[in-house]
Amino acid sequence: MANEIDTYTKRRLSQRYILWLTAITVAGGWAVALPLYGWLPQYYTPLYPYIMLYFYVWALGFAWMLNRPVRDGRLSTQGFMYFKVAKLVASVGVVGAFIALSDQPKHPFILLFLFWxxxxxxxxxxxxxxxxKSRKGGKA
Known part of the structure; x- marks a missing residue:
């Protein structure tokens, strides 16, 4: 397996991914929430923290997928694409359920969800x- 990266490098990449993911979620979440809540309260939805939690959990699932053993390059890329399709289908379901079941204003939720x-x-x-790129030795 010439283009497989070692376990240490994979673990380090996962740790860096989770660190950046957490930074984006916390800093970005507050950077969007504070102006909405303070200046445009009509566009702040009470479900905003759950939107952030939803995407954070999906991203952690992505980190888990990266740590799975890979037999060939196609499997890794295929797994990434399958994961993206599953996330898209689940997201459409979440937005559809919100539209069908909620009495709250729909546009702020949909726009925030789409943004994130x-x-x-x-x-x-x-x-x-x-x-x-790192898995293939910098030749991407």
């Missing part, structure tokens, strides 16, 4: 690209 979906999508994709 894109933030985490960019973060996870960039991290996976760096992961694959």
């Amino acid at each position: 979906y894109l933030v985490y999508l960019i973060f996870e994709t960039r991290f996976f690209w760096l992961y694959e």
Whole structure:
């Protein structure tokens, strides 16, 4: 397995991923929540912390997926894509359930959810690209 990275490097990458993930969740969450709550309270949804928790748990699942043994390069990329599809389907379900079951204003929730979906999508994709690059010896 010439293009498999060692366990120490994989663990270090996972730790760095979780550290950045936590920083983005806490700092970004407060950076968005405080102005919304203070200046635009009509756009602050009480479910905002749960949006952050939802994406944080999905990102931790992504970190777990990266630590699974990989037999070939395709399996790692396939796993990443399957994970992204599962996250998209679950997210559509969450937003659909909120629209169908909630009496709260819909637009603020949907816009915040979409914003954080894109933030985490960019973060996870960039991290996976760096992961694959290090796994293949910097040739990506």
